[in-house]
Amino acid sequence: MTSSSGMRRALARARDGKTLDEGEALVLLGARGEDLEALFEPASRVRDAAMLKAGRPEVVTYSRKVFIPLTRLCRDRCHYCTFATVPHRLPAAFLSPDEVLEIAREGAAQGCKEALFTLGDRPEDRWPAAREWLDAHGYDDTLAYVRAMAIRVLEETGLLPHLNPGVMSWSDLQRLKPVAPSMGMMLETTSTALFTEPGGAHFGSPDKDPAVRLRVLEDAGRVGVPFTTGVLVGIGETVQDRLDSILAIRQVAREYGAIQECIVQNFRAKDDTAMRSTPDVGEEEYLATIAVTRLLLGPSVTVQAPPNLSEPQQISRLLAAGVDDWGGVSPVTPDHVNPERPWPEVDELRQWTEESGLRLAERLTAHPRYVLGALERDEPWIDPRLHEHVRALADLSTGLAAEDARATGRPWQEPDGGLAATGDGRGRVDLHREVDTEGRTDDRRSDFDEVYGDWAEVAHRVDSAPQPLGADVRDALSRAETDPAGLSDDDYLALVTSDGADLDALCRLADDIRRDVVGDDVTYVVNRNVNFTNICYVGCRFCAFAQRKTDADAFTLSLEQIGQRAAEAQALGATEICLQGGIDPSLGRTAYVDIVRAVTGAAPGIHVHAFSPMEIATASAKAGVSVKEWLQEVRDAGLGSIPGTAAEILDDEVRWVLTKGKLPASQWLEVVQTAHEVGLPSSSTMMYGHVDHPRHWVGHLRTLARLQDKTGGFTEFVPLPFVHHNAPVYLAGLARPGPTLRDNRAVHALARLMLHGRIHNIQTSWVKLGVDGTRQMLQGGANDVGGTLMEETISRMAGSEHGSAKTVAELQEIAAGIGRGVRERTTTYGRPAAGAA
Numbered sequence: 001m002t003s004s005s006g007m008r009r010a011l012a013r014a015r016d017g018k019t020l021d022e023g024e025a026l027v028l029l030g031a032r033g034e035d036l037e038a039l040f041e042p043a044s045r046v047r048d049a050a051m052l053k054a055g056r057p058e059v060v061t062y063s064r065k066v067f068i069p070l071t072r073l074c075r076d077r078c079h080y081c082t083f084a085t086v087p088h089r090l091p092a093a094f095l096s097p098d099e100v101l102e103i104a105r106e107g108a109a110q111g112c113k114e115a116l117f118t119l120g121d122r123p124e125d126r127w128p129a130a131r132e133w134l135d136a137h138g139y140d141d142t143l144a145y146v147r148a149m150a151i152r153v154l155e156e157t158g159l160l161p162h163l164n165p166g167v168m169s170w171s172d173l174q175r176l177k178p179v180a181p182s183m184g185m186m187l188e189t190t191s192t193a194l195f196t197e198p199g200g201a202h203f204g205s206p207d208k209d210p211a212v213r214l215r216v217l218e219d220a221g222r223v224g225v226p227f228t229t230g231v232l233v234g235i236g237e238t239v240q241d242r243l244d245s246i247l248a249i250r251q252v253a254r255e256y257g258a259i260q261e262c263i264v265q266n267f268r269a270k271d272d273t274a275m276r277s278t279p280d281v282g283e284e285e286y287l288a289t290i291a292v293t294r295l296l297l298g299p300s301v302t303v304q305a306p307p308n309l310s311e312p313q314q315i316s317r318l319l320a321a322g323v324d325d326w327g328g329v330s331p332v333t334p335d336h337v338n339p340e341r342p343w344p345e346v347d348e349l350r351q352w353t354e355e356s357g358l359r360l361a362e363r364l365t366a367h368p369r370y371v372l373g374a375l376e377r378d379e380p381w382i383d384p385r386l387h388e389h390v391r392a393l394a395d396l397s398t399g400l401a402a403e404d405a406r407a408t409g410r411p412w413q414e415p416d417g418g419l420a421a422t423g424d425g426r427g428r429v430d431l432h433r434e435v436d437t438e439g440r441t442d443d444r445r446s447d448f449d450e451v452y453g454d455w456a457e458v459a460h461r462v463d464s465a466p467q468p469l470g471a472d473v474r475d476a477l478s479r480a481e482t483d484p485a486g487l488s489d490d491d492y493l494a495l496v497t498s499d500g501a502d503l504d505a506l507c508r509l510a511d512d513i514r515r516d517v518v519g520d521d522v523t524y525v526v527n528r529n530v531n532f533t534n535i536c537y538v539g540c541r542f543c544a545f546a547q548r549k550t551d552a553d554a555f556t557l558s559l560e561q562i563g564q565r566a567a568e569a570q571a572l573g574a575t576e577i578c579l580q581g582g583i584d585p586s587l588g589r590t591a592y593v594d595i596v597r598a599v600t601g602a603a604p605g606i607h608v609h610a611f612s613p614m615e616i617a618t619a620s621a622k623a624g625v626s627v628k629e630w631l632q633e634v635r636d637a638g639l640g641s642i643p644g645t646a647a648e649i650l651d652d653e654v655r656w657v658l659t660k661g662k663l664p665a666s667q668w669l670e671v672v673q674t675a676h677e678v679g680l681p682s683s684s685t686m687m688y689g690h691v692d693h694p695r696h697w698v699g700h701l702r703t704l705a706r707l708q709d710k711t712g713g714f715t716e717f718v719p720l721p722f723v724h725h726n727a728p729v730y731l732a733g734l735a736r737p738g739p740t741l742r743d744n745r746a747v748h749a750l751a752r753l754m755l756h757g758r759i760h761n762i763q764t765s766w767v768k769l770g771v772d773g774t775r776q777m778l779q780g781g782a783n784d785v786g787g788t789l790m791e792e793t794i795s796r797m798a799g800s801e802h803g804s805a806k807t808v809a810e811l812q813e814i815a816a817g818i819g820r821g822v823r824e825r826t827t828t829y830g831r832p833a834a835g836a837a
Contacts, residue, residue, distance in 0.1 A: 006027050007027055007028075007030070007031065007035050009024070010024040010025075010027040010028050011028070011031075011035065011038050011039060014028065014039065014042040014043075014295055015038075015041060015042050017042070017045075020295060020296065022243065022247070025243055025246075025247075025292050025295070025296060026239065026240065026243050028288065028291070028292050028295070029239050029242060029243060029288050029289060029292050030239070030288065031284075031288045031291070032284045032285075032288070033284075036284055036287060036288055036291075039288065039291045039292075039321075040291060040317075040320040040321055042295060043290075043291035043294045043295055043320070043321050043322035044319075044320055044321075044322065046294050046295055046298060046299055046322060047294055047303070047319075047322045047323070047324050049298075049299040050294075050298075050299035050300070050301075050302065050303075050324050051324050052299075053299045053300065054302070054324075054367070054368055054369060055368060055369075055372075055398055055399065056361060056368065056398060056400065058357070058358050058359055059358065059359045059360070059361045060319065060323070060324050060325065060326065060353050060358050060359070060360055060361075061302075061324070061325045061326070061360075061361055061362070061363040061367075061400065062325065062326040062327065062328070062329050062346070062349065062360065062361075062362060062363070063113070063114045063162075063327065063328045063329070063362065063363055063364065063365060063401075064110075064111060064112045064113055064114065064328075064329060064330070064331065064346070064362055064401075065107070065112055065113070065114035065115065065116045065162070065328035065329070065330050065365075066103050066104060066106065066107030066112050066114070066115055066116065066159070066330055066332045066333050067103075067116050067118065067328075067330055067332075067333040067334065067335065067336050068095070068100055068103050068104065068115055068116060068117050068118070068149075068153075068333075069083070069095065069118055069119065069336045070094060070095055070100065070117055070118070070119040070142075070145070070146060070149065071093060071094045071095070071119045071120055071123055071130065071142065072084060072085045072090060072119075072120060072336075073085070073086075073087060073090070073093055073120050073123030073126075073127050073129070073130050074119075074120020074121050074123055074126070074166075075120070075121050075122050075123055075125045075126035075127075075206065075207070076120070076121050076166075076202075076204075076205035076206065076207050076208060077203075077204040077205050078201060078202060078205050078208065079200075079201045079202075079203070079273060079274035079275045080201055080235060080267065080269070080270065080273050080274070080275040080278075081273065081337075082270045082271075082272060082273060082337075082339070083118075083120070083336055083337045084120050086127075087127055087129035087130070092133060093123065093127065093129045093130040093132075093133040093134075094130070094133055094134075094137075094142075094145060097148075097149065097152060100149050100152065100153065101152060101153070101156055101157070103115075103332070103333060104153045104156070104157040104159050105156070105157055106332050107157070107159055107330070107332050107333075107407075108157045108158060108159055108406070108407040108408075110331045110332050111331070111406065112159060112330070112331070112332065112407065113159060113160060113362070113364055113365075113393050113401055113405070113407055114159060114160055114161075114162055114328060114364065114365045115150075115153045115157070115159040115160065115161050115162070116162050116164065116328050117146060117149070117150065117161055117162070117163045117164060117165065118164045118336065118337065119142065119146070119164070119165055119166070120166070121165070121166035121167055121207040122141070122142055122166070122167075122207075123142060124141060124142060130142070140626075142165065143165060143168070143172055143175065143176065144624065146163060146165050146176065147175060147176055147179050147624055150163065150176070150179035150180055151179050151412050154179065154386075154389055154409070154410070154412040155409050155410070155411060155412050156409045157407055157408075157409050158389060158392065158393070158406075158407035158408040158409045158410055159407045160180075160181050160182075160364055160365045160366075160386075160389060160390065160393065160407075161179060161180040161181075161365070162180060162181070162182050162183065162184065162228075162328075162365040163176055163179075163180045163182075163183045163184070164183070164184050164185060165183075166185060166207055167185065167207040167212055167213065167216055168183075168185070168216055168219070168220075169219065169667075170219040170222065170223060170617075170663055170664055170667050171617055171620075171621045171627075171663075171667060172621075173216075173219055173220055173223040173225055173621075174223055174617065174618055174621030174622060175621040175622065175624055177223060177224075177225055177383050177622070178383040178385050178386070178585075178622050179383075179385075179386075179412070180365075180386075181226065181364065181365050181366040181370075181371075181382045181386055181389075181390055182225065182226040182227065182228065182260065182365040182366040182367075182370070183220065183225050183226075183227055183228070184227060184228030184229060185213065185216055185217075185227075185228075185229060186229055186230050186231075186232060186263065186265070187210070187213050187214065187217065187229050187230065187231060187245060187248065187249060188202075188208070188213070188230075188231060188232040188235070188245075189202075189210065189231060189232060189235065189237045189241055189242070189245050190210040190214070190241060190244045190245045190248050191210065191236075191237045191238070191241040191244075191245075192209075192210060193241075194208075194235065194236055194237060194241075195208050195209055195210065200236060201235040201236050201275065210248075214248055214252065217229055217249070217252045217256075217258075217259065218252055218255075218256060219664070220256070220258050221252060221255065221256020221257065221258040221259075222256065222656075222663075222664070224258065224380045224381055225258055225381075226258060226260045226365075226366040226367060226370040226381055226382070227258045227259055227260060228259075228260060228261050228263065228304075229249060229259060229261075229262060229263070230249075230261075230262050230263025230264060230265055230304070231245045231246060231249070231262070231263075231264055231265070231289070231293070232265050232267060233264060233265065233266050233267060233281050233285070233286055233289050234266060234267030234278075234280065234281030234285075234286075235267050235275070235278075236278070242289060243292070246262075246289075246292065246293050246296050246297070247296065249262055249297070249301075250296055250297055250301075253297065253300065253301050255656070258381075259301055260301070260302060260366065260367040260369075260370060261301065261302035261303070261304050261325055261327075261367065262293060262297055262301055262302070262303055262304065263304045263305070263306070263327065264286075264289055264290045264293050264303060264304070264305055264323075265305070265306055265309065266280065266281045266286045266305075266309050266310070267280060267281050268280055268309055268338060268340075268341065270338075270340065283314065283317075287317055287318070287321045288321075290303065290305060290318065290321040290322055290323060291321040291322050293322065294321065294322025294323075295322070302324055302325045302367060303322050303323055303324060303325065304323065304324075304325040304326065304327045305318045305323045305326070305327075306326070306327055306335075306338075307326045307327075307329070307343075307344050307349055307352075308335055308338065308341040308342060308343050308344060309338060309341055312344070312348070312352060315349075315352040315353070315355075315356070316352070316355060316356045319353070319356045319358060320356070325363075326349060326360075329343050329344065329346060329349065330343055331343075331345075331346065346360075361400050361401075362400065362401040362403075363399075363400045363401055364390065364393055364394060364399075364400070364401050366381065366382060366390070367399070368398060368399025368400055369399065370382065370399075371390060371394050371399040372396070372399040374387065374390070375387060375390065375391055375394065375396065376396065380585070383585055383622075384585050384586050385412060385413070385585075386412075388410060389410060389412070392405065392407075392408070392410065393405045393407060472494065473494045473495060473498045473502045473506075474502070475491075476491035476492075476494045476495050477495065477502070477505055477506065477509060479491060480495070480509060480753055481509060484509075484513055484752075484753040484754075484756040484757075485705070485753065485754060485755070485756040485757050485758070487753070487754075489695075489698050489699075489702070492698045492701075492750060492753070492754060493694060493695060493698055495746070495749075495750060495753070496694045496697055496698065496746045496747065496750045497694050497746070498746065499742055503742060503745060503746060503749075506746065506749045506750075506780075507745055507749045507779065507780035507781065508780075509749070509753070510748070510749035510750075510752040510753060510780050510781030511779055511780055511781060513752055513753065513756055513781070514752055514762070514781050514782070514783050517756070517760050517783075518760055518761065518783045519783075520820050520821065521783075521820070521821050521822060521823040522778060522783065522784070522785055522811075522814070522815040522820050522821070522822045522823070523761070523783060523784045523785070523822070523823050523824070523825040523829065524784065524785050524786065524787060524788070524808070524811045524822060524823075524824060524825065525575065525576050525786070525787045525788075525824070525825055525826065525827060526572075526573050526574045526575055526576070526787065526788050526808065526824060526832075527569070527574050527575070527576035527577065527578055527609070527787035527788060527827075528565065528566070528568075528569035528572075528574050528576075528577055528578070528787075528788075529578045529580060529787075530557070530562060530565045530566070530577060530578070530579050530580070531580050531581065532556070532557045532562055532579055532580070532581045532595060533555065533556040533557065533581040533582055533584055533587075534553070534554060534555055534581075534582055535554050535555075535556060535581075535582050535584040535586075536581075536582025536583050536584065556584070559594055559595065559598040560598070562579075562595055562598045562599060562602075563598040563599060563601060563602030563603075564602065565577075566598070566599040566602045566603040566606060567602040567603050569603065569606070570603035570605075570606050573808075574606065574788070575606065575607055575826055575827070575832050576606065576607045576608075576609050576787065576826070576827045577599050577603065577606055577607070577608055577609065577610075578609045578610065578643065578787070579595060579599070579608065579609070579610035579611065580610075580612075580643075581615065583614060583615065583618050585622070587619070589623050591619075592610075592611060592615070592619055592634055593633055593634055593637045595610070596608050596610065596634055596637040596638045596639050597637050597638060599638070600637075600638035607640040607641070607826065607827045608638055608639050608640050608641075609640060609641045609642070609643060609827050610639060610642065610643070611634065611639070611642055611643075612642070612643055612644075612645045612646040613642070613644070613645075613646050613647075613663065613667075613668045613671040613672055613675075614645075614646035614663055614668075615646075616630065616631065616642070616671050616675070617663050617667055617668075617671050618663075627670070627671055627674045628674050628677075628678060631674060631675055631678050631680060632678055635678060635679065635680055639680065640680070640827060641680055641681045641682055641683075641715070641827055641828065642672075642675050642680055642681075642682045643682065643683050643685075644672060644682040644683040644684040644685050644714065644718075645683075645685050646663070646668060647668055647684065647685050647686060647687070647700075648686075648687045649686065649687065649688065649692050649696045649697075649700055650665040650668065650669070650699070650700050650703045650704075651665065651692075651696050651699060651700070652664055652665050654691060654692050654696055657690075657691045657729065657734065657735075658687075658690060658691065658729060665703075669703070669707055672684075672707065672713070673707060673710065673711055673713075675713065676711035676712070676713025676714075677711065677713075680713075681713045681714070681715050681828055682713060682714060682715070683714065683715055683716050683717075683718055683763075684704050684708075684714045684716070684717045684718070684759065685717070685718045685719075685720050686700050686701070686704075686717075686718075686719055686720065686747075687720040687721075687722055688719065688720070688721065688722060688739055688743070688747055689721050689722040689724075689736060689738045689739030689740075689743055690722040690724070690727075690729065690730075690735040690736060690738075691729070691734060691735050691736070694746075697747060697750065698750070698754070701717075701750065701751060701754040701755065702754070704717065704755070704759070705754060705755060705758050705759075708755070708758040708759055709758065714758075714759050715759075715761065715827070715828050715829060716759065716761035716762070716763050716784060716829070717751050717755055717759050717761070717762055717763065718762075718763040718764075718765065718786070719744070719747045719748055719751060719762075719764070719765075720765060720768065721738055721739045721743075721744055721765070721768045721769065722735070722736075722738045722739065723738060723768055724736070724737045724738045741773070741776070744769065744773065744776075744777065745776060745777070745780050748762060748764060748777045748780050748781045748782050749780045749781045751781065752780075752781030752782075753781075760829075761783060761784050761829060762781055762782045762783060762784065763782065763783075763784040763785065763786050764777035764778060764782040764784070764785060764786075765786060766785055766786065766811075766814065767786075771813075771814055771817070774814055775814060775817055775818050778814075778815070778818060778820065779818055784825075785811055785814060785815075788807065788808065788811065808824075
């Protein structure tokens with residue numbers, strides 16, 4: 001029981017605008033009576049600040065929508081749900097396209113602007129009827145049907161889809177982002193007891209694992225989807241569980257910036273459910289939860305309460321507790337999740353809101369800051385294919401819905417063609433324009449300043465995590481002489497952190513192993529790097545190469561220009577073209593196939609080494625096909641291998657600090673494994689020397705070794721030293737200024753040992769290390785110097801000082817300086833055909 005003095009202290013801190021700690025928030029969740037009324041004052045103040053920050057002072061929002069229950073089948077068994085049912089109670093497993101469009105057209109006729117797709121989680125995994133329906137209609141899975149119907153709604157009615165299909169993976173979110181300005185999934189609760197213990201509300205429901213649902217929220221942030229989530233109050237969770245859930249949402253909102261609203265929904269018992277006898281959550285308990293949510297989330301996240309789940313006389317108290325949004329309200333369809341609770345009329349909702357001294361305004365599916373960010377500031381929150389659909393319904397002065405706008409069908413399609421002729425390939429970055437005197441970037445990098453604290457928090461967490469103590473270096477070296485790849489992680493950690501004479505001994509051992517495995521010749525490939533576009537919307541915090549489409553330095557090569565560069569390279573003796581580009585959402589469905597064909601058409605027989613796992617995952621998801629299908633298509637067009645870049649460090653906490661929007665480690669591994677399985681070999685890489693620790697290097701190499709054991713598809717390993725000079729993460733003070741010479745020697749030598757018997761070739765990057773550094777790596781385990789490149793923009797933009805091309809003679813000189821010969825190779829380490837060079 002909370003003491004009266006504890007409540008007074010917590011209320012005083014809230015009233016004074018102080019940051020609440022967990023104990024104080026827990027106390028305030030128990031506010032009742034006069035204490036609750038006192039809590040309303042700071043909650044209302046933060047609500048007002050939220051409306052002001054959103055550019056809509058004293059305005060509460062709602063979305064006029066239709067509710068499309070695409071399927072009521074679900075693989076979960078939530079004990080309070082009446083939405084999910086069984087196949088024999090339905091006319092069909094899914095609504096037909098005609099039924100979907102009938103609902104959407106009626107909504108458009110009634111002035112709606114949102115089509116809320118709600119459905120059960122992956123019913124085909126539980127119900128044969130669902131699997132049979134999808135197969136009969138030509139859909140691989142439920143999400144493929146969701147995507148198709150969202151496109152139909154966009155094209156034929158102009159309503160903006162908001163998708164609630166349940167748990168989604170990173171690639172699912174990528175697949176659906178081009179067809180929906182926003183998505184959502186209720187967190188509901190972080191209580192594991194409700195999920196794991198018999199009788200719990202979520203027992204028997206695989207998609208209600210709190211860890212799984214939290215990962216969806218994080219992945220939505222990585223992908224850049226305006227996302228709605230929330231808590232369900234009164235389903236058996238404890239007050240501590242309730243607080244933990246709110247804090248978990250706050251953490252994701254702060255780190256990723258994609259949580260557009262948090263719904264605080266009150267449990268309402270329903271007949272014909274296992275929880276029909278569970279009492280509804282009390283009004284004061286519910287209001288206290290809303291108020292604490294508002295205080296903890298602050299003014300950056302909208303707080304929503306469903307108006308149909310409360311009585312009309314409670315509306316003013318919901319607003320006083322901090323609510324600034326009513327969510328979707330439909331003049332056409334019932335609330336299919338709570339069908340016993342009809343929606344209020346919009347005019348009634350407006351009257352009740354005005355009685356509290358506030359105004360009511362209509363918004364779109366995505367909240368104003370995301371609408372304006374995408375349409376006015378070129379931020380990547382909404383896919384470009386949706387911009388015209390959103391623009392047609394938006395008031396661009398506020399980001400809200402335009403009062404006189406009516407939803408009208410308009411085309412949705414992949415951008416036409418492949419690549420446009422929009423540049424000469426000589427894009428540069430004006431560093432004086434990007435960075436001010438304090439080392440911060442300007443407005444060209446969206447929200448950079450606002451996330452300093454978040455980066456710092458994660459970077460500190462990575463840096464301060466308990467680090468394992470290595471074993472004895474001499475003992476580890478002794479064991480490595482007989483079994484280089486068979487040591488423990490402690491052994492490897494001891495070796496990679498060694499210095500002085502111990503490091504020299506490690507490098508000698510690595511060099512001896514190199515000599516035994518691949519001989520003394522230093523290998524190289526004659527190739528050309530073609531950066532076909534520098535437009536990228538991922539937001540890697542180490543990259544100075546990427547530009548947005550509206551930037552003065554943005555470029556995209558035409559197919560003719562790409563082919564011309566390939567032909568020039570082949571004429572100069574190149575056997576490989578390496579293609580590198582950013583993640584440009586405007587690239588068309590066939591763009592990558594067209595690029596490959598442009599190269600092979602202009603330079604027959606040349607090896608095409610192209611498309612990082614990040615490009616592959618994004619392109620396949622946006623195309624709505626599997627990674628395997630996408631890879632087979634580009635392989636058949638002439639792709640020969642893929643670069644194993646975008647790996648950075650295969651540890652998601654490190655990846656968040658570095659990349660924000662890049663694919664998770666598990667997805668990187670899945671893409672590369674699939675490439676190997678369809679006959680596309682790859683390189684493998686590791687970028688090190690930023691916010692990482694040597695334990696991450698050991699873990700990364702372990703991960704690569706495990707994948708190589710499965711597929712045998714890696715041709716080489718390439719350690720990539722972090723080039724810090726122009727990297728935002730370094731300029732923000734969160735990363736080291738790259739690895740030291742000691743680090744470089746240790747990493748190359750460690751790779752030779754840990755990958756022994758699996759990956760024979762260790763490549764060193766002359767672009768990043770220069771001649772002297774390259775020679776030292778070649779004397780410590782490396783055997784390959786990569787390619788001649790002919791052009792290499794990414795490292796140069798990052799601040800590399802070692803040029804962007806080498807002649808064969810210059811590579812020969814590198815090897816000659818340490819008494820070694822050279823040998824030209826192919827991409828896959830064979831010997832070039834006679835006359836190829």
